[in-house]
Amino acid sequence: MQSIHRVEQERHGELLDELSQKLDTCLSKTGVETKMYGKSCAEPSILTQHSEINVIVVPEYSKHPFVVACDQLSHGGGWTIVLRRTDGSEDFYRDWNDYKNGFGKLENEFFLGLDKLHAMSSAQGQELLVLLEDNGGERRYQMYDNFKIGSEQDGFALESLGNTSGNAGDALATHLGQKFTTRDRDNDKHAASNCAVTYSSAWWYNACHHSNLAGKYGDNTHGKGINWYQFKGHTYSLKRAQMMIRPRKQCH
Numbered sequence: 076m077q078s079i080h081r082v083e084q085e086r087h088g089e090l091l092d093e094l095s096q097k098l099d100t101c102l103s104k105t106g107v108e109t110k111m112y113g114k115s116c117a118e119p120s121i122l123t124q125h126s127e128i129n130v131i132v133v134p135e136y137s138k139h140p141f142v143v144a145c146d147q148l149s150h151g152g153g154w155t156i157v158l159r160r161t162d163g164s165e166d167f168y169r170d171w172n173d174y175k176n177g178f179g180k181l182e183n184e185f186f187l188g189l190d191k192l193h194a195m196s197s198a199q200g201q202e203l204l205v206l207l208e209d210n211g212g213e214r215r216y217q218m219y220d221n222f223k224i225g226s227e228q229d230g231f232a233l234e235s236l237g238n239t240s241g242n243a244g245d246a247l248a249t250h251l252g253q254k255f256t257t258r259d260r261d262n263d264k265h266a267a268s269n270c271a272v273t274y275s276s277a278w279w280y281n282a283c284h285h286s287n288l289a290g291k292y293g294d295n296t297h298g299k300g301i302n303w304y305q306f307k308g309h310t311y312s313l314k315r316a317q318m319m320i321r322p323r324k325q326c327h
Contacts, residue, residue: 116145117153163292230254244305
């Protein structure tokens with residue numbers, strides 16, 4: 076299954092490269108100097124700059140461009156969506172390789188992938204925005220101004236969050252410095268069990284969590300749902316959740 080997924084990714088990358096070469100040739104003939112791909116949703120490509128779906132290149136990850144989902148409306152726009160929960164259509168109880176490479180459908184529920192997230196946050200300082208919504212339509216947000224995760228060698232650890240602001244409450248502070256844990260890779264600090272197995276999820280678990288945005292959709296069992304402790308606690312699974320990053324502004 077992994078090999079099929081990898082072949083599809085490589086084929087997609089090759090097709091995008093061909094498209095890029097054709098466009099570059101066209102632009103050079105017309106004397107237009109511009110980039111086909113940006114490095115994030117804050118630098119929209121000339122083909123998809125008005126769409127939620129964008130194509131970017133992160134050299135620190137790969138020479139091949141890849142497709143991402145963008146949010147150009149929330150808090151000034153320019154956000155690259157890294158996790159989205161909407162309806163429970165995607166299974167988030169997955170193994171290490173799935174979280175490393177990413178999974179799901181960009182138009183609905185998905186996780187972008189820890190490899191990409193590491194490359195993007197290492198190449199350039201990133202802000203993180205978390206959007207939450209309960210079943211009654213109440214919405215909250217929390218923003219962090221210096222988000223970064225480590226490499227796979229470092230367990231994709233949550234290395235930095237920076238200062239935070241918002242009305243959802245800081246449910247990530249307890250996870251700062253923690254490595255990522257999945258059902259087949261126990262990196263948490265719980266001595267007796269694997270938090271990912273206990274809560275049928277995956278996250279930067281401590282022992283265990285104050286936030287669990289990869290939890291089981293609609294499950295109000297203590298700690299197993301889509302939780303953000305400061306907003307609705309451990310026994311309420313949120314209706315929607317979204318994590319997004321964008322490059323930090325160089326000056327304020």
